[in-house]
Amino acid sequence: MHSRIALLASIGAIALGSIGFGLAAAAEPPSPLGFGRPATPAEIAAADIDVRADGAGLPPGRGSVTDGAALFASSCSACHGEQGQKPVAGSPRLMGGLGTLATPKPVKTVGSYWPYATTLFDYIRRAMPFQAPGSLSDDQVYALTAYVLRLNGIVPDAAVLDAATLPKVRMPNRDGFVRNPNG
Amino acid sequence: MPGNVATGMSRRGVLRRTGLALAGVSAASQTARSGSASAAESDAPPSMLEQGAPVTDNPYGVPSVFEKAVVRIPGGKPPFPTAAHMLTPLQDMHGIITPNGLHYVRDHGGTPAIDPDRHRLLVHGMVDRPLSFGMDDLMRFPSVSRVHFLECSGNTPLYKSGKPEWSVQMTHGLLSCAEWTGVRLADVLAEAGLKPGATWMLAEGADAAAMTRSIPVAKALDDAILAYAQNGERLRPEQGYPLRLFLPGYEGNTSVKWLHRLKLGDQPFQTREETSKYSSLMPDGTARQFNFTMEVKSVITQPSPGHGPRGSGFCEITGLAWSGHGRIVRVEVSTDNGATWRDAVLQDPVLSKCLTRFRLPWTWDGGAAMLQSRATDETGAVQPTRDKLLAARGANYFYHYNAITTWRMAPAGEMTLAL
Incomplete structure (x- = not known):
């Protein structure tokens, strides 16, 4: 479809050019040019991994705090520390820090700083664990998200998160962000 | 040491210095350059007495071996080497x-x-x-x-x-x-x-x-x-x-x-x-959040810490100015901690959202000095002092620091960051 439109546009441009004499040399390129090919639904689905603040993009699946705890111990705590508290140098602390943002030593963690719980799912899925990004199943990402939120006291021990429940989790610093007016 | 570098000392140079020059080199070729019968005492640069490296040696050229100190460096040893940065010299x-x-x-x-x-x-x-x-x-x-x-x-x-x-x-x-x-x-x-x-x-x-x-x-x-x-x-x-x-x-x-x-x-x-x-x-x-545009900013790159003047007298002050909002229209330089300012010359081309090179001729009297530069962009935005920036943002802002930077110059010429 796309290439057919482009072809017609090209023919049109050639026709106009031959009628308009010298105009063709300075003419703008036709738009659209017809470059590229239609993206297939399958390739879009495979690449479309982002999750928006309102939960758009969350996949099917679910994960519990309990499952997340076990997975965290085996895949995450080496860098982030047991229960996300004492990370190795260069690795972010994941819990605590509430009430510190206006002090001389702010501690920015998932619990104290992050405005959206959905961002946690998005980031774990795209970039964690550090040595093997993209290796977790969606269920595992839900479970780790649930566990890190539990570490911060944001969800209860029995929490099981999925595409319906995760967007409803309200983060402590949800209203702490202001768009820079001078961006 | 230049003499230890592969291309810095020639085979002939080695021969000459070990007293074997005459054994391996025709007298004619030596006298042609030096105009002297005694090639060992020639004042001609060694590079003029032999062929240089083959033209075809470097399909992709590299800097001179004497520029090896001009490299990117990390800000410190990164704990995670793939999540790190390297700084331009x-x-x-x-x-x-x-x-x-x-x-x-x-x-x-x-x-x-x-x-x-x-x-x-x-x-x-x-x-x-x-x-x-x-x-x-x-x-x-x-x-x-x-x-x-x-x-x-x-x-x-x-x-x-x-x-x-x-x-x-x-x-x-x-x-x-x-x-x-x-x-x-x-x-x-x-x-x-x-x-x-x-x-x-x-x-x-x-x-x-x-x-x-x-x-x-x-x-x-x-x-x-x-x-x-x-x-x-x-x-x-x-x-x-x-x-x-x-x-x-x-x-x-x-x-x-x-x-x-x-x-x-x-x-x-x-x-x-x-x-x-x-x-x-x-x-x-x-x-x-969404603090996108980098604000008007400048810094003196020479003289600067580790790269102070080589002696009193003429010392060109030069640096870079830039703004994410457009063109740089003015850079002022102070050598007395901001008490007085002089307009620097902006080197063409001055382009939008681009580095602009500035220069100011200066005569260093050999005394203490505090060097600063202050840029203005085409929107009229003026680079703030550190105090003004901190008053506006506080010390936890971390990103987008664009305040005037001060280099302290000691009477001996040693330079340090004075914030």
């Missing part, structure tokens, strides 16, 4: 262009090696026609080349403190400038056709961090480039080969490298990078 840069091998680097998941023949860019979301482009497709679009600076939002980490011995490479080296060539993003988006209400664009990299930032569509349609080349050659791997987004004037991390996906939407995507990372705390504990 601004004190050794001339003019405004950063050589590709010295362009600053900030990676979040290492530098991938991507085969351009397998690399594709997906454009989808709120578009009429979701499209997939190969590099060959993208390079068919009308091309554009523009010279722009790129600055990391975390450049100049001086809100809380700095170390006196920090060089300008340490304080300002997450700054570089290159001629970027690619295609207008607006042209590529026109192929897909934006749906009404598409106001934000997610840009995603094909690296291990799957680096993502939300970009206003207004910026994408204004002056954004899909860049495939840098200073005349294809992008370096650490600059996003084979394709990067380039957003003139915006903080560096938004110019997503190894770009493989653009998704149009009607709101920002609130990724980790634009919520928890590249946001800034105000004194009341609220955070400012």
Whole structure:
């Protein structure tokens, strides 16, 4: 479809050019040019991994705090520390820090700083664990998200998160962000 | 030591110095250059007495062996070497262009090696026609080349403190400038056709961090480039080969490298990078996010810490000025801690969202001095003092530090950072 439109546009441009004499040399390129090919639904689905603040993009699946705890111990705590508290140098602390943002030593963690719980799912899925990004199943990402939120006291021990429940989790610093007016 | 470098001492030089010259070299060839029967006492530079290295030795040229100290350095030993940065040696840069091998680097998941023949860019979301482009497709679009600076939002980490011995490479080296060539993003988006209400664009990299930032569509349609080349050659791997987004004037991390996906939407995507990372705390504990444009800024690159004057007398003060809002119109220099200012000369070309080289002839009397530069851009914005910046933002802001930097010069010429 796309290439057919482009072809017609090209023919049109050639026709106009031959009628308009010298105009063709300075003419703008036709738009659209017809470059590229239609993206297939399958390739879009495979690449479309982002999750928006309102939960758009969350996949099917679910994960519990309990499952997340076990997975965290085996895949995450080496860098982030047991229960996300004492990370190795260069690795972010994941819990605590509430009430510190206006002090001389702010501690920015998932619990104290992050405005959206959905961002946690998005980031774990795209970039964690550090040595093997993209290796977790969606269920595992839900479970780790649930566990890190539990570490911060944001969800209860029995929490099981999925595409319906995760967007409803309200983060402590949800209203702490202001768009820079001078961006 | 030059004599220890492979090309610095010739075979003949060795022979000459060991007293064997006459045994292996014809007398005629020596007298021809030196005009003396005693070649061993010739004053001619050794490089004039022999053939240099074969022209065909370096299919891809490299800097002189005597320039080995001019390199990028990390700010410290990074705990995670793939999530780290390297700083441009601004004190050794001339003019405004950063050589590709010295362009600053900030990676979040290492530098991938991507085969351009397998690399594709997906454009989808709120578009009429979701499209997939190969590099060959993208390079068919009308091309554009523009010279722009790129600055990391975390450049100049001086809100809380700095170390006196920090060089300008340490304080300002997450700054570089290159001629970027690619295609207008607006042209590529026109192929897909934006749906009404598409106001934000997610840009995603094909690296291990799957680096993502939300970009206003207004910026994408204004002056954004899909860049495939840098200073005349294809992008370096650490600059996003084979394709990067380039957003003139915006903080560096938004110019997503190894770009493989653009998704149009009607709101920002609130990724980790634009919520928890590249946001800034105000004194009341609220955070400012989407702090895109790098503000007006300048710094003196020579003389500077570790690169002080070689003696009293004439000493050219030179440095760089830039603004993400447009052209630099004025740079003033003070040698007395801001008590008095003189206008520096701006070196042509003075381009929008580009480094501008400034110079001021100065005679150093050999006494103590406090060197500062202060830039003004075409919007009238003037680079603030450190006190003014801290009063406006507090010390927890961390990013976008653009205050006037002061170099302290001791009577002996030793220079240090005075904040």
